[in-house]
Amino acid sequence: MEDNKIIGEIIEVSSRSAIAQSYELYDCPPIGSVVKCGDDKEDIYGVITNIETRSIDPGRRPNPKGPGFSEVNELYKSNPEITHLMKTEFNIVFLGYKNNENTTEISIPPTPPRIFSFVSTLPEDEMINIFSDEGLVKFIVNSNMELKDDVIIMIISKYLNSKITKTEEIGSFTSQLVGALPDQITRITNIIQNLNLQEK
């Protein structure tokens, strides 16, 4: 997915999190992706923690279209109305924001983004900036997001895989985890072991 692409709008928001709907069905970055919410005046960062696709009308549940199809794409082609009748929503937990001095703070934003604020993908330089903050891992660990450890694994893996990773960076994240999760060696080991690092 290209950088800085507006992918949807916030449709529900509170101090810690938001729900956004993508413009196109399924057009949402994977869980663990960091996105930017807001408009010209504000930059609020969040991580995608959950993705949900369902009927646009709560009173109309989808029925199976088969049997008779050998591929899902074939099923979609035979029922082209599906993409108009379904929607993809995703949950965003806020991680930080740009303050008045234009520096990034890892925290919930002082005021959440407005309803219908755009959600866009993050350019690499902004992603590196957020991940260079040593408070990030601790903030995530202490948040009450769903699937916390899975999100931690995905967010770190995604960041490390987005560029050529130096060994010391993996060490840095391990240290941050040890600091954020004292006396939880098994949990930390599980997170480190599950990091899905691809060779560059």
Add this chain to the structure above:
Amino acid sequence: MEIEKTVKYISGLAKQLKNEDSFKATVISKLKNDLEGSRNFRLDQITNEQNAQATYADLLRVHDAAEALLNNSVFSTDGSTLEADRDLPIEFAAINVGYVNINYGDDSGAEFDSALSFYPDPKIQEIDSRVLSDVNSMSALRHVMEMEYLADKMEAFKTDSIKLGFIDGNFYPNFALSHINNNSLKQLLITRLKAVAERVVSLAKDNTYIISYNSSPKSVHITSKMDTKISSDFRDSEIFTELLEDNQRSAVFNEISKDTDEKSLTPVSFIYLNNSYEIAKIEYIKDTIDKDAMDKIHSLVLSQVKKGNGYPKILIESHEQAVISQSDRKSISILTERELNANKLKYTTTQKYQSKQSRNI
């Protein structure tokens, strides 16, 4: 409410229906033999595909579906009415027409749209305040608007594939038209129906067809003309359940018009179709669909019915687009109240309405 009394009453009706069904089953079991035995019996006021007098022999004629077409475009419109609220100091009605187009095959895709109109409309003098609360007038107007919107969209859509438009129910709103007392409105609607019928005739020359689809119709075009010993209060759908195998369609029939206003409309033909879930009636403007085209339409209708699990998918979706939901209606009521108050027109709903909402003891 006394539930026991209600149960007893419904139970009585069910027993009566069972007796009638048992009698009908006996008659129906002999139907094919009876028709074969009187093949030349004339169905008065009904003609067949060749415009000749229809007989029992035509009832025994059936057609199988052709092979399904890979590339096709289907269209439908459906409407919903927001009736005028007599309790409001401003009286208005709204008609929402929902539209859906689904394209199958190489260029698959879909388009959803709707058009909302409010009445009274200064451009249409015939629709006055009395019309707004008349169910038949609004129903006929809605039907006309559905047909016009469907023709607009189908004329504008360019494709090399066959285009098939679906109207929900009967092709013309005959029942509603015949119950309109306001003659100038009735004449206006008939004029508009004749105009749209001309467009439908013209579209048919370009591989573009419009049909109406009636699910389990209650019509008695055929049975009312049959020998009473055979038909005995059957609906047409009941006899075609016996005469048509799954996925077969009947021959084409035309009913000769009586001399009434609504019968001056461009005549329609009809067929019955056993779609393997139920009998459906399909109507179309006479002579717009020949046998080859009907073979294709037959398979398209079956494919739509299969996709919709018993009812054409395109009609399901256009209905969903048209519906003015309860929450929409409530929002409109709140907005109206707000606008009236904003204009210093003090307004609240009637005490009767408010008491029904609160239901205090």
